[in-house]
Amino acid sequence: MRFDVITLFPELFTPQLTHGVTRRAFESGQVGVHLWQLRDFADDNYRRVDDRPYGGGPGMVMLVEPLHRALAAVRRARADSAPVVHFTPTGRRIDQQVVTEFAAGPGAILLCGRYEGIDQRFLDRHVDIELSLGDFVLSGGELPALALLDAVARLQEGVLGDAQSHRQDSFSDGLLDCPHFSRPEVLASGGDTEAVPPVLLSGHHADIACWRRERSLELTARRRPDLIAAARAAGKLTKADENYLAGLRL
Numbered sequence: 653m654r655f656d657v658i659t660l661f662p663e664l665f666t667p668q669l670t671h672g673v674t675r676r677a678f679e680s681g682q683v684g685v686h687l688w689q690l691r692d693f694a695d696d697n698y699r700r701v702d703d704r705p706y707g708g709g710p711g712m713v714m715l716v717e718p719l720h721r722a723l724a725a726v727r728r729a730r731a732d733s734a735p736v737v738h739f740t741p742t743g744r745r746i747d748q749q750v751v752t753e754f755a756a757g758p759g760a761i762l763l764c765g766r767y768e769g770i771d772q773r774f775l776d777r778h779v780d781i782e783l784s785l786g787d788f789v790l791s792g793g794e795l796p797a798l799a800l801l802d803a804v805a806r807l808q809e810g811v812l813g814d815a816q817s818h819r820q821d822s823f824s825d826g827l828l829d830c831p832h833f834s835r836p837e838v839l840a841s842g843g844d845t846e847a848v849p850p851v852l853l854s855g856h857h858a859d860i861a862c863w864r865r866e867r868s869l870e871l872t873a874r875r876r877p878d879l880i881a882a883a884r885a886a887g888k889l890t891k892a893d894e895n896y897l898a899g900l901r902l
Contacts (some may be wrong), residue, residue: 654685657685657761657797659687659690659764660689662689665797668798668802670715673811674802676884677805677811680778682810682811683805689727690719691718694718695717695718696870699838701714702788704766714766719778723761734777735760738763741770741788742784745786746782746803751804752807755804762800763779764793764794765792765793782859783800785799826874826879827871827872828875828879830865832837838901869896870900873900873902874902
């Protein structure tokens with residue numbers, strides 16, 4: 653798959669592409685990322701890509717013409733009909749379903765806006781999908797683009813050390829992930845000791861799976877009851893799950 657990123661700050665993407673476990677997806681070419689500096693498509697000596705908004709008000713608006721030229725160049729390089737994604741607080745919130753859909757597709761053209769926004773005429777004519785990280789405002793679209801690329805990369809085969817890792821992540825089955833523990837078995841701190849839950853040391857795989865499922869259900873019910881409701885509506889909760897939830901004191 654291929655992602656083309658139109659941005660004013662391509663250097664922000666270098667650490668993501670060269671560090672951490674997800675770099676395997678980029679280095680292997682499983683996820684191709686091509687960065688396009690929007691200022692290269694300006695037509696004046698100042699490489700200007702923004703101007704004051706009609707109607708007055710604070711901030712600047714990204715101009716249509718440089719964006720048109722940048723998108724045309726990307727289209728020629730791709731020779732396909734990949735969707736154009738615009739990152740904006742008004743878009744659909746990125747969740748695991750969105751990530752899974754992109755991870756199984758051919759990629760996309762990621763448009764990273766800045767300033768007060770992009771001329772609406774360009775958005776109306778060219779943008780296919782609008783996405784948001786959440787109900788807050790960022791300085792630009794680069795951070796959401798990086799988050800999407802990271803989430804998509806880790807779902808590619810062979811990227812994670814264990815093929816089961818992403819299947820146990822939060823949201824993969826509609827619930828939050830369970831707690832995890834490692835060495836030492838007993839942790840001494842400030843005169844107190846904390847031990848790993850005994851069931852995790854038992855070697856009894858069925859009991860461990862049950863414990864993890866129950867902790868996942870409890871954590872989700874306490875912190876994200878909306879996810880419990882969604883899992884129930886989708887038929888993802890078993891009778892044992894419902895019995896356990898009914899016994900919780902929340």
